[in-house]
Amino acid sequence: MVLRSYPAAVVFDLDYTLWPCWCDTHVIAPFNVVSKREVVDRYGFSLSFYRDVESIILELAENDVVIIGASRTATPHIAKELLTLLHIGDKPAIKYFHSLQWGQGSKTKHISKAAKDLGLQSELKAGLFVLFDDEMRNRDVRSINCYFAHVEDENTGLTRRVFANGLKDWSTYLESSQAKV
Template identity: 40%
Template sequence: MVNSDESFPKIVVFDLDYTLWQCWCDTHISPPVSRSKSDNAIVDRYGSQMAFYKDVPEILAHLKQNGIKVAAASRTCAPDVAKKMLSLLHVGGTRAIDHFEVLEIYPGSKITHFNFIQKQTGIEYHDMLFFDDETRNKEVEHRLGVKFIFVTEGVTWELYHQAIEEWRDHKKHRKSSK
């Protein structure tokens, strides 16, 4: 099913650390990482486990099923570890990384990340929704027009539904101010 509904964003962008999972992959994870044998988690060299926040796999699956593109925008200093984690974690029966259209995972400004996401997808900034745990990244809303959602304890269904409503209001106000 392809999303042609104007009442949903065309792409949802996620920060990774403390947004999709409860760690900083550049400081809390010690490579190499491998998939846990017992559940949908990864294990690092010291046996520390990490997994998505509880609702994240279902939210990613929901987005894909509804034709909404997904991207990552993370300024981690360990992009290879982040990508490996996305490759090892699963959403349904597929690798989580396969649910992402665009991966902008490297140190730097979120403005740069979003400029590349826009160039790669052709999606206008006002058709984007962004979840992140750092308030400083709200600059993408002020400077580009991307709807920013502050995440305090990982992305949940409740936050996701609230964010969709906020994105709709954001888009409506943009249209009425033109």
């Protein structure tokens, strides 16, 4: 049995997982850059990532974990602009994503497409993908063997606790599924 501390790929939803808004309805361009960590929309709505997002993305990047975005947003261009304006470390956040997948419908499509584009289909099949998402309906990604980690609280989004628990539960799940083989 191979014990792994990180999945091969971590998939993030955007709205209410990485930032506290629906980017297709709550924010309106143009955006003013207040700092590398904050933008303000046309009506003065201030937007940043949830507090722990930066250190989580940096940790994954340092450990060579593939980072994927999967969003059902109707305005991918707004999401991309926000990911470009908001920085993580000294780079635009968008630079940390190996793949960004958009569109309505099940995230099984988003994740299958990303795995195919990145040559990670066998890793997906082996249970080495984890999705962090606030919407329970997206747990259908389990049908393609992507582990679903729920982001429960929209006030805090993706926190260190949610992240650590998600990876711990995934690791336990992976061990038990490998034990059955």
